Amino acid sequence: MNHTEVLTRYTANFVDELNVNGITDVVISPGSRSTPLALTMAEHKGIKEWIIIDERSAAFFALGIAKQTKRPVALVCTSGTAAANYFPAIVEAHYSRVPLVVLTADRPHELRDVGAPQAIEQIKLYGDYVKWFQEMAIPEATPEMLRFSRSKAARSVYMAQEGNSGPVHVNFPFREPLSPDFSLENMWGEASEQSYMPAFDGKKRLDSEQLIQLIEKLKSKQKGIIVCGPQTDADFAEAVTSLASHWGLPILADPLSQVRSGQHHKDNVIEGYDAILRNEAVREKMKPDFIIRFGAMPVSKPYLFYVKEHMAVLQFVVENHTGYREPVGNTTEFIFADSVMLCKDLIETEPVLNFEKDWLDEWKRMNLISKKHLLGGSEENITEGEAVRALMEVIPDSSGLYVGNSMAVRDVDTFFMTTPKNISILANRGANGIDGMVSSGLGAASSGEPMTLLLGDLSFFHDMNGLLAAKHYNLNITILIVNNNGGGIFSFLPQAKDGRHFEALFGTPADVDFKHAVMMYGGEYAHAATEDELKEVLDKSYQHKGLSVVEVKTDRTANADWHRKKWKQIENEILNSGD
């Protein structure tokens, strides 16, 4: 077999095996050394290739697809700094447990570490951030090496999803010439419907003894709270709300938990806890005697203060596989078991627990007060909070919302009230960066589900290159930019009092007219100055199929003031009414 035939069969077997194991999307960035993989991916009928020039954006785009579809996505790039550009998204995928199969092309061994062009050290390039790393062999096409190729492909997809999902990295040395020959007979090799690593993968489940022990610990308690952090299992909301109903407990549901929206019963869902817990006296009064938290910590800072002030309270943290997501130091017992199964099992374990009704009622009362004030009133010039409030009102049923970090996710926490609408909420809360948001949102949008991306001006600027994908693939998305001309979140921090240097260092106004960017990428641009105007403009954007960017300009000081005013109103009414 000549070089080209060996190259073709080796690569084709790998690519086909990825597809047999569930890979249907690959994001490719242009390059020469990656030709074998890129062309073979394009040739494979079961895999859709997305071509994205900027590798940093490409990796976040893949992350967005993977978060949306909950399935692994592949990435292909050439050797050199191209691969280094993947690092931010890989870090995010690591911490938010998203399966990515990163395939980097490399110079062959004889061109490494000798000053050859575009050759960098790529072995373990991403260190501990990937779950699994494999250096592939120089292509060979003996039956054994084709089995090797398929085996690594199958295992890469499996490892990306084993236990807590995450990124894996496979590095491919290729020698020139790099073009495959697709005219070869039986190029795809010995594929079958069956993966090279077939597996029945079980879920963790507590046995009856463990369940009884758990119930035993809760028997004497009265004031429990169920806390739901960010998660994306579609069955979880139904399961956890059933448990909460069964036990009569309040659920503090983070906006990213998927618990605030959907058809499940939400009577026990207390979405206003961020505002409620801002007051120290309230936090004291509402001291719980146990906490069951599913998933990571909620974004809410007041919730953090709440648990900090009640360190000795018995807390259970549930992880589907494993993990140590307990940043406060609370007395914690971990439960490593599938969340959905756990809820069902707890419901069915005797004896049935019966908790104090007043406790839940008080949470509900405070929640109503909170919602009333947050949803009422209107400022002359739209504030950030009002922008998000408007969005939550008009966002279509059966659509997705990708939320940026910094102020965006905090405002969604405040204004995302329980709703029967099916809204799936995604975010990059692994590392909470402001990078890659446009690409992440577009990756999620590529699935076809109507998608809204909510973010600040700095985040929008950081990944403006990501807009090219919208143009190139005519993706349908509404991007709502809340522009406070800089790092708005810093206005809330102590540093804000530092007049000197503050504006330059923390205000960081981008001072850029985004309209030009939107035009460059063939999108529709609109601006809104009031809440009503915004609702109108958003509605219109949802009718438009393609890239729609809606911008709201807010004032940082006005935002901070408005938030504080609302919290004060809520606090006053909570403390001065009721018991």
Add this chain to the structure above:
Amino acid sequence: MNHTEVLTRYTANFVDELNVNGITDVVISPGSRSTPLALTMAEHKGIKEWIIIDERSAAFFALGIAKQTKRPVALVCTSGTAAANYFPAIVEAHYSRVPLVVLTADRPHELRDVGAPQAIEQIKLYGDYVKWFQEMAIPEATPEMLRFSRSKAARSVYMAQEGNSGPVHVNFPFREPLSPDFSLENMWGEASEQSYMPAFDGKKRLDSEQLIQLIEKLKSKQKGIIVCGPQTDADFAEAVTSLASHWGLPILADPLSQVRSGQHHKDNVIEGYDAILRNEAVREKMKPDFIIRFGAMPVSKPYLFYVKEHMAVLQFVVENHTGYREPVGNTTEFIFADSVMLCKDLIETEPVLNFEKDWLDEWKRMNLISKKHLLGGSEENITEGEAVRALMEVIPDSSGLYVGNSMAVRDVDTFFMTTPKNISILANRGANGIDGMVSSGLGAASSGEPMTLLLGDLSFFHDMNGLLAAKHYNLNITILIVNNNGGGIFSFLPQAKDGRHFEALFGTPADVDFKHAVMMYGGEYAHAATEDELKEVLDKSYQHKGLSVVEVKTDRTANADWHRKKWKQIENEILNSGD
């Protein structure tokens, strides 16, 4: 001492010591956790802070300053993916030996690996890509710890420049509250003019015995060539051309060697070797009997073929410190000694070598033929080569040229003829990426030297965010974009024959109207369709103080054809005339 005082003194001592050791520029990206460093840098009168939102651009901007000034530059960012965004520029700095002092703020230890927000593992984040890594202590301000702080600062600057320069990484855990107090008495501490790590750092030099041995090896030779790869020592051009004159040898000077431009005698400089060596018969005829290469391999592919076809020829590769930059496998002896000193020492070592005059004359004859054809003729629609030709003609004396990778640097290789103009040429040839070019060019421009950035459309797109620095700091630069709507270099590769998939995967047209981007950043935009028009437009841009972007649209196929036509003309005349 309270927390804030400790934080302030600890950080101020570190920052001041950086400045004592020569740091005058720092590039800061906005964030909260990096507040202590950012504010203190801004407060220090000896350090200029550049605020750049996008960390990837920020790192390349710092790289540009460092390449231009040949002095270390500091970087400051917050914890999380912000730090991961530095990776591409760090990889480039590693391979092209550029001193960067990377300072990343981090969560304190108790917030690491526990699911705390925006906390990622930053210990040895960049692996082997940094020369030195230090994890700082939580701030303390005892006399010993202030000395610790200063010592690490001094050493970080030293290590970035020790031997082959490169990036270093210092990680700072900070606890809240994060604001320093600049009202403190004697905040900057026990500074002195003297560094905490004062050192007389010697250069490598061969002794007389080694020099005699070296000369001995060359005594029987007749057909030597001196090859100059990319380098930036300002004294090198004078030294190597003196040596070449002394010995009567041709110099094959890469465009990035600084040897083609300046006031030194350039009679022996053969800049046309890329075109000359395209023909196999010429490569055979011009077989050398020894090669002395200073620095890395030249960019020229024909030169690569040339040395590949003469593997057994005695070759010396000179490195100022150490390194292994020999990617071909030629018989090589390394000389680890300062290049400038080596040239001077060789000139003064007896006996004086005397080489065959015909050899040098033949190189000069071929060089004249090459130049004649390359500089002659004109196409109706401007080609890439003509665009670069025009640029080299009008580029001002005493200015800099930052060259992009891919086609840009290859065209400069072809068209950058020897000139008495003082033109310094910079590039990112460590890893040859298409990333970070706009920021690199602007970083170099920030020094005040008139700067031109030459790059392709994909490279311009990749770092369009970099333009914000031009707007924010009103930097003066002329950016010449040679737009062939995609990956032009791929047109020269075998893959180009692959009709199916080619356009999508290798053409990768960005299909974006850059005019919008330029307007968004307040720059002047111009387009040129002919060579004369381009010269006019470039001249105008050099009058304009600020961001000027000049775009030339070319056709990939026409480019490839034009290049091939020129090479054929040169080859024909070389082979059919002379001996």
